[in-house]
Amino acid sequence: MSKKVRKMTAEWLDIPADVLTDVPRIVMLGNRQLQIENYLSVESFCDQELVLKLGKGKLHIRGDQLWIRKIYTEEVVIDGKIGAITFLE
Template sequence: MPISLSRKFQQWVSAKLDLPEDVIMDIPRITMIGHLHLYIENHSGLLSFSPEEIRVLLKHNHGQMIIKGKDFVIKTILPEELLLEGTIEMVKFIKE
């Protein structure tokens, strides 16, 4: 299980060196400003998008993220970043 071993090593480095996990492990980092903005780093693509719901695929098998709310507009989308604007009501993670 080489993947699992490398993951364990990363976790160990992160813990020992007191580094944030998202830097070492490409874990998605989500920043919210109230219910107005949601900023996702380390996503890997849009799955579905509508004014009420957005699904985003996360990197490295971290699963999907579902955000529900109203009046969604994607303000910016870059290969690893996404800025969502609207009224955010719910954020949900789905592990695959």
């Protein structure tokens, strides 16, 4: 199914875009935890920086004492002091 058809289907059925498309869903709990769905891979990681590859571009997370609490095929949970989140194309 093409991206255009998925987007139109999501709009027509009033389904959130992240359900039918490959856009990331990001939930931030204060500045202490991030839950990210629909990522492709972890490109780099250390306690001050994490880079995730997305369907389109990358997600760059900076902070202190970062660590991966959970990692699954399509979801990752990051704990620590989140300082900045940047989308890179």
